[in-house]
Amino acid sequence: MKLYVSLTSPFARKVRIGLAEKGLAQRIEQIVVDPWNDDGTLTATNPLSQVPALQLDDGLALTDSDTILGWLDRAFPQPPLWPHAPQARTHAEAIAALAQTLLEYTVFLVLEGRRPPATRSAPMIERRTQSLIRGIEALDHRFHASTVHFHLDSIGVACALGYLDFRQPELDWRRHAPKLATWMEWAAQRPSVRGTAPPPA
Ligand SMILES: N[C@@H](CCC(=O)N[C@@H](CS)C(=O)NCC(=O)O)C(=O)O
Numbered sequence: 001m002k003l004y005v006s007l008t009s010p011f012a013r014k015v016r017i018g019l020a021e022k023g024l025a026q027r028i029e030q031i032v033v034d035p036w037n038d039d040g041t042l043t044a045t046n047p048l049s050q051v052p053a054l055q056l057d058d059g060l061a062l063t064d065s066d067t068i069l070g071w072l073d074r075a076f077p078q079p080p081l082w083p084h085a086p087q088a089r090t091h092a093e094a095i096a097a098l099a100q101t102l103l104e105y106t107v108f109l110v111l112e113g114r115r116p117p118a119t120r121s122a123p124m125i126e127r128r129t130q131s132l133i134r135g136i137e138a139l140d141h142r143f144h145a146s147t148v149h150f151h152l153d154s155i156g157v158a159c160a161l162g163y164l165d166f167r168q169p170e171l172d173w174r175r176h177a178p179k180l181a182t183w184m185e186w187a188a189q190r191p192s193v194r195g196t197a198p199p200p201a
Helices: 010-021 065-075 086-114 122-142 152-167 178-187
Strands: 002-005 029-032 053-055
Touching: 002 010, 010 065, 010 086, 010 152, 053 065, 065 086, 086 122, 086 152, 122 152, 122 178, 152 178
Parallel strands: 002 029
Antiparallel strands: 002 053
């Protein structure tokens, strides 16, 4: 089994935190690649040239963070990555989905920022920025974090906020989310989160 990651990818970080929470970080070989500058190592497993990607021992490749985490939770059920009770599970899935889209929007802003200014789409940048702010405010109200478990809602939120700090500090998300700001101080100390922080930009 081989997991392809980059150390700056927030999607890969979700999987790396999930592995650490399950105590599997040392059991699954992690291969650091650059999806933007691949020599064929990554595309041999993921033709889309994205991380994370997990090559299973039977040859099947999983090419999306949530798919990989779903497999991981079935293959290694303890400790679980989701709450057991149906209502709690639905709530956690809603939070995780919101966090995943926040990540996608943040990546969009990062990629737009790398384009020559004349080719950037100002209306889309504005639309995504406003959605991000509303999404962060919604998370601040809707996310009732457990301090006992670190399920996929917590993992997703920690990765989304950590990525904003890493790539979009000027958005100053804490201004929009005082409760999340306090929670993130706690979450950042968790070994799985601390141990997967991106290297200095
Ligand atoms: N939906 C995917 C998104 C993965 C993704 O966009 N990964 C980025 C790294 S942050 C990547 O590999 N980008 C390279 C590319 O899109 O060509 C997931 O959740 O795993």
